[in-house]
Amino acid sequence: MEPVLQIRQLTKRYRNGRGVRGIDLDVRRGDIYGLFGPNGSGKTTVLKIVTGLIRADGGSVSLFGRHPGDGYERSMRKVGCVIETADVYDYMSAEGHLRLIARFHPELPPARIGEVLDWVGLTPYRREKVRGFSLGMKQRLALAASLLHAPELVILDEPSNGLDIEGTVELRELILRLSADNGTTFLVSSHAIDEMERLCTRVGFLYDGTLIREGAVPELTAGLGLEQAYLAEMRRAREGKVHV
Numbered sequence: 001m002e003p004v005l006q007i008r009q010l011t012k013r014y015r016n017g018r019g020v021r022g023i024d025l026d027v028r029r030g031d032i033y034g035l036f037g038p039n040g041s042g043k044t045t046v047l048k049i050v051t052g053l054i055r056a057d058g059g060s061v062s063l064f065g066r067h068p069g070d071g072y073e074r075s076m077r078k079v080g081c082v083i084e085t086a087d088v089y090d091y092m093s094a095e096g097h098l099r100l101i102a103r104f105h106p107e108l109p110p111a112r113i114g115e116v117l118d119w120v121g122l123t124p125y126r127r128e129k130v131r132g133f134s135l136g137m138k139q140r141l142a143l144a145a146s147l148l149h150a151p152e153l154v155i156l157d158e159p160s161n162g163l164d165i166e167g168t169v170e171l172r173e174l175i176l177r178l179s180a181d182n183g184t185t186f187l188v189s190s191h192a193i194d195e196m197e198r199l200c201t202r203v204g205f206l207y208d209g210t211l212i213r214e215g216a217v218p219e220l221t222a223g224l225g226l227e228q229a230y231l232a233e234m235r236r237a238r239e240g241k242v243h244v
């Protein structure tokens with residue numbers, strides 16, 4: 001299967017000495033790839049490097065076969081992302097916010113804004129100012145914004161953060177629908193491992209800045225649940241049985 005994202009020996013060291021090191025990771029077309037790891041293990045750092053929010057110190061990233069300085073920015077047009085905070089202009093309405101973003105994509109039909117608002121359940125609130133939105137509503141809006149231009153790869157950093165139970169179910173159904181209907185590829189970091197087990201085709205486990213395990217879900221879980229497989233890997237890593 002064609003690689004959408006290829007990461008090789010990725011290293012980033014912050015001033016405090018922490019970060020990520022030697023990460024190799026492949027996301028193939030059609031994957032719903034789940035990135036898991038304890039707090040501070042490096043998930044957001046990887047996603048920020050891939051989306052160009054921060055620079056790596058070493059290693060390489062290729063997106064749709066393109067490297068930085070060689071069409072990477074063009075490849076980024078095929079990517080939608082929500083990283084860390086739901087970044088929205090709070091003095092605007094939900095619809096206004098999406099209209100602003102849609103100006104960067106003149107090819108989009110006007111009906112697209114209504115469509116993505118509907119997907120994330122914000123249609124009843126579309127004319128309200130984002131200032132009055134809850135965290136989960138802002139998260140939904142950021143998700144709508146990331147999907148506006150029908151990206152081929154969607155990168156989500158802890159997308160169920162702040163979502164209510166219905167929102168979590170809707171997010172799952174949306175990811176599954178976009179994957180099945182459009183062949184959209186997903187790279188998602190999460191702590192909600194039970195939830196993600198219902199979605200993911202492949203997963204990677206990060207520990208202390210290193211990818212300690214990667215693979216297809218059935219092969220990695222070997223009959224256990226994903227949570228059990230994850231906990232066992234983390235235990236092994238802590239006991240030093242995995243080289244990190």
Ligand SMILES: Nc1ncnc2c1ncn2[C@@H]1O[C@H](COP(=O)(O)OP(=O)(O)OP(=O)(O)O)[C@@H](O)[C@H]1O
Nearest residue numbers: 014015016018019038039040041042043044045046
């Ligand atoms: N801007 C920064 N300056 C210094 N250190 C940082 C910075 N950003 C992240 N780090 C450190 O790098 C490591 C990885 O952080 P990162 O945010 O990537 O982890 P994470 O797996 O996304 O964590 P969480 O699950 O808590 O969101 C942590 O030790 C963190 O303290």
